[in-house]
Amino acid sequence: MSKHEVPQSAAEAGADGRHDTKFRLLVESVRDYAIFMLDTAGRVATWNLGAERIKGYRESEIVGLHFSVFYPREDVDAGKCEMELEVADREGRFEDEGWRVRKDGSRFWANVVITALRDPSGTLVGFGKVTRDLTERRNAELSRLAAEERYRHLIESVKDYAIFLLDPCGRVATWNEGAQRIKGYRASDIIGSHFSRFYPDRDVKSGKCEMELDVAAREGRFEDEGWRVRKDGSQFWANVVISAIRDESGRLTGFSKVTRDLTDRKRAEEESAARLAAEESNRTKDQFLAVLGHELRNPLAPIVTALQLIKLRSDGTHIREHQIIERQVAQMTRLVDDLLDVSRVARGRIALKRELVDVRGAIAKAVEIASPIFERKAQHFEVKAPPKPLMVHADEARLVQVFANLLNNAAKYTKDGGHIFVVVRHLKKEIVVEVRDDGVGIDPGMIGKVFDLFVQSPQDLDRAEGGLGLGLTLVRQIVELHGGGIDVRSSGRGFGSSFTVRLPAVDEAKPVRADEGIADVDVATKPGMHRILVVDDNEDARVLLADILTSLGHSVRTAGDGPEALAVIDDLHPDIAILDIGLPGMNGYELAARIREILDGRIKLVALSGYGQPSDVSRSEREGFDAHLVKPVDINRVMELIN
Numbered sequence: 001m002s003k004h005e006v007p008q009s010a011a012e013a014g015a016d017g018r019h020d021t022k023f024r025l026l027v028e029s030v031r032d033y034a035i036f037m038l039d040t041a042g043r044v045a046t047w048n049l050g051a052e053r054i055k056g057y058r059e060s061e062i063v064g065l066h067f068s069v070f071y072p073r074e075d076v077d078a079g080k081c082e083m084e085l086e087v088a089d090r091e092g093r094f095e096d097e098g099w100r101v102r103k104d105g106s107r108f109w110a111n112v113v114i115t116a117l118r119d120p121s122g123t124l125v126g127f128g129k130v131t132r133d134l135t136e137r138r139n140a141e142l143s144r145l146a147a148e149e150r151y152r153h154l155i156e157s158v159k160d161y162a163i164f165l166l167d168p169c170g171r172v173a174t175w176n177e178g179a180q181r182i183k184g185y186r187a188s189d190i191i192g193s194h195f196s197r198f199y200p201d202r203d204v205k206s207g208k209c210e211m212e213l214d215v216a217a218r219e220g221r222f223e224d225e226g227w228r229v230r231k232d233g234s235q236f237w238a239n240v241v242i243s244a245i246r247d248e249s250g251r252l253t254g255f256s257k258v259t260r261d262l263t264d265r266k267r268a269e270e271e272s273a274a275r276l277a278a279e280e281s282n283r284t285k286d287q288f289l290a291v292l293g294h295e296l297r298n299p300l301a302p303i304v305t306a307l308q309l310i311k312l313r314s315d316g317t318h319i320r321e322h323q324i325i326e327r328q329v330a331q332m333t334r335l336v337d338d339l340l341d342v343s344r345v346a347r348g349r350i351a352l353k354r355e356l357v358d359v360r361g362a363i364a365k366a367v368e369i370a371s372p373i374f375e376r377k378a379q380h381f382e383v384k385a386p387p388k389p390l391m392v393h394a395d396e397a398r399l400v401q402v403f404a405n406l407l408n409n410a411a412k413y414t415k416d417g418g419h420i421f422v423v424v425r426h427l428k429k430e431i432v433v434e435v436r437d438d439g440v441g442i443d444p445g446m447i448g449k450v451f452d453l454f455v456q457s458p459q460d461l462d463r464a465e466g467g468l469g470l471g472l473t474l475v476r477q478i479v480e481l482h483g484g485g486i487d488v489r490s491s492g493r494g495f496g497s498s499f500t501v502r503l504p505a506v507d508e509a510k511p512v513r514a515d516e517g518i519a520d521v522d523v524a525t526k527p528g529m530h531r532i533l534v535v536d537d538n539e540d541a542r543v544l545l546a547d548i549l550t551s552l553g554h555s556v557r558t559a560g561d562g563p564e565a566l567a568v569i570d571d572l573h574p575d576i577a578i579l580d581i582g583l584p585g586m587n588g589y590e591l592a593a594r595i596r597e598i599l600d601g602r603i604k605l606v607a608l609s610g611y612g613q614p615s616d617v618s619r620s621e622r623e624g625f626d627a628h629l630v631k632p633v634d635i636n637r638v639m640e641l642i643n
């Protein structure tokens with residue numbers, strides 16, 4: 001090393017020392033930023049005037065203390081201080097904004113930068129920390145954001161509708177074109193008026209307006225849909241949003257109100273809801289009627305079977321009684337079938353089984369049906385009809401239904417001991433049947449409604465006469481399907497009523513009718529003997545069907561459910577099984593599959609069900625049944641299948 005080099009090093013060293021001194025003086029003089037150093041453990045090593053001003057500590061108070069004293073307790077407990085030093089050590093720098101704590105415990109919003117300090121060898125010797133107080137800027141930013149949020153909320157609420165302001169008491173303060181268009185008021189008409197003018201009287205009286213402002217003031221916002229009133233008194237369905245407006249101190253200064261006219265949407269929604277409700281009602285109704293038909297068929301099945309068994313064992317006595325029961329059961333079975341297609345009835349599209357019918361015979365059968373109520377109420381009944389046939393081309397069962405309904409209706413609304421008359425006439429090309437009574441009569445206002453669905457004359461609270469108001473509706477539909485008409489007359493309450501049916505006449509000397517009632521069993525054509533298993537949870541139906549089949553020469557075993565049926569199979573080895581579909585536990589489909597599996601398919605299966613729609617028959621076929629019988633079962637049909 002030369003002599004010249006030594007003075008150069010000394011000079012450089014002196015210059016560096018002066019530079020460090022000036023730099024230290026600069027840092028210590030800064031008042032807007034807290035600039036200080038931490039040792040590697042996070043203890044304060046230096047302090048400047050800015051740190052003292054911002055944080056409140058003098059240098060003698062803070063040097064040597066851990067820098068966590070500047071952080072809220074929740075941050076300290078969460079390990080935030082250690083995390084910041086670890087990040088600065090690892091990445092060379094850490095920056096953050098958040099709450100910090102002064103000596104007096106008050107908080108301020110700070111921007112903090114921590115920088116790792118290393119010697120020439122790269123060893124960490126401490127950290128430089130710069131803190132800036134941004135509390136005023138943050139408050140201003142929060143105020144700006146709050147104002148922007150209120151403005152954004154207002155804009156988002158607007159959908160080209162009425163926008164106006166209310167003062168804290170609810171008086172209109174501003175008005176826009178949308179408000180004028182929707183509500184009908186000009187600004188000069190409405191400013192200064194209370195906003196309750198836009199509400200129906202019932203809402204004003206119930207305190208709805210005050211409630212809306214209370215909710216908006218308490219929660220910041222209120223939204224509602226309901227009826228509102230225009231200047232001309234007409235109502236419209238509105239969506240309303242009310243927002244509270246507050247100043248920087250939080251004081252309520254008024255409300256913004258946005259109103260949208262949703263009348264068209266409301267109408268569309270109501271129409272859509274009505275359609276959906278009607279569709280759902282129809283589905284529910286169809287399902288109910290299908291189940292009802294099934295449940296009504298269950299008791300009908302053993303009645304029909306028992307009647308057939310009685311006829312097999314009859315010695316010829318009680319023929320008239322048998323015929324009456326047959327007719328009534330056949331009529332009830334027909335009506336049960338109609339329940340399963342009630343939509344046809346409601347639309348007047350009942351399929352008629354037309355034939356040549358003497359109206360007098362249909363009336364006689366209707367009288368037979370209604371006679372119990374005549375006898376119970378000791379009413380006087382009289383029929384006047386010509387001695388010759390009165391022919392119509394009609395469904396006799398439906399005509400019986402028409403006249404039975406009219407007779408029952410007359411008896412229902414006629415007091416005990418009253419009088420009911422049926423007068424039948426042949427007038428030109430019409431057969432006219434009048435059913436007249438001296439009962440309670442019909443109010444003039446009800447005359448035009450008696451044939452409407454579910455309409456009934458007023459009754460006492462006990463509803464002693466009952467009914468659903470369906471009878472006269474069905475009467476009119478059936479008569480009109482036959483090409484006829486029906487009229488009603490009454491002089492008012494207490495003067496009785498008269499229903500007149502007109503049907504197109506047919507010039508025939510003698511009616512030609514299909515066989516009525518339940519067909520006789522032809523015991524002369526007994527098939528060969530079969531082993532038959534009958535499974536039905538209805539004991540009466542099961543036992544009676546088994547008795548008939550046994551009397552016809554078959555070997556029959558019965559069971560009330562699936563497990564019992566499976567237990568019988570090994571002993572009987574049936575070649576025919578008649579299975580009720582609606583069995584408890586294991587249904588008829590499952591039982592059929594088990595039986596086919598056990599007997600390796602060597603058996604004929606007959607489904608027995610109260611459901612007889614095409615979809616029910618199709619499913620039986622898919623499930624492997626050879627036939628599908630609908631309750632109540634006609635024994636002749638059973639014999640045909642067995643043969």
